[in-house]
Amino acid sequence: MNITAFSHATRFFSYKLKIVDLANSYNQGIPPAGYPERIHRVPAMNIPIIHCSTCGSKVNTEIPPGDHRPRQVCPSCGQVHYLNPKLVVGSLPVWEDKVLLCRRAIEPRLGFWTLPAGFMEADETLAEAACRETFEEACANIELQGLYTLVNIPHINQVHVIYRARLLDTGFHPGEESLETRLFSEQEIPWDEIAFRSISLSLRNFFEDRRRGSFTQREETLLPGTAHLP
Template structure:
């Protein structure tokens, strides 16, 4: 409900005394105080590890010797936990002048359209991951052509790597995470129903490049969404 506020309660390992001075002051000020939902989400993106995955003992958040930023450290076994960005891989499956989109059957973005993409698995190359995600979400086999776009989405600790790919045949269908799968021409793309900004940006670049007659590799930062978009008079 609008206006609800939360109190922040943290286990011993998360008390301010266990944090280093290098921690942003704005976050220090929120711990133990009343918080809005947005402030709570901001803290949860950093303070979300309680116990060591190596020995099960509580961890503390401090800067290890020789490091330049706080990490989750276990004082029992000495393990330092490095929490790094997640890599998402996907592709633009092409067939003649159309591309394959999936209508999502899961949140976030339930019912909206996206390109097949997902988290890279351990022991998997980026190209193999993009092919697997396409098979899982669209039941389609593709030939990976070339890397097409890389996006840094730092506010959610993700990196997207999208490939251009060619459908091997016309066999495709909805996987477990899709409601339906469909080939679209440029004029038929449901632009208002695209699930994610990174997918929207990829599609815009793809069609711009196709009109130019050449495909370039793109790299871009995706900024956080504006929580207070400007109002327009209609």
């Protein structure tokens, strides 16, 4: 490695460490000196970009030519950084009249129940992401039965996508991010222990549609809530 490459690598590594420190400070409710104030605990993805991921220089907030929104722009290399929404993709697996839920082994919402879901990877389709996350979190084999709920959550820059799915067998068991996996009837759902509002919404829609005998693809938008995130 030549001196220039080593310098860039060292600068980038220092930048990554600084971002981790910034994330920890924001999530503890302690805005770092010289950076924007955040009062509430926020997901790391909502923390503004501070340093350029290309060259490591501190960025400015400005409206680039031809744009209409403030962006983080690097004054050194000109790189414009965009904060785009993250896709969370999962499934609603069904066996007979019961739904498969996972009890979370990680934060946020450690110990609460959820559908198997997670962040979509860069090299996969929505369907592939749903199947992968279901297998990773519940070691469950499924057959997708169509896109079911799309939940916009603009205040945390996320879109949650849930597929209806049929369990192919009952050989499921907890993956690394789950403490427990279990089938629940509608009457058994622990509504007060569901991790996220998007999951509660998807489950309630599912049981309502099942009673009607017709499943309709739904799009919803969640505003900031206080009961639990998001």
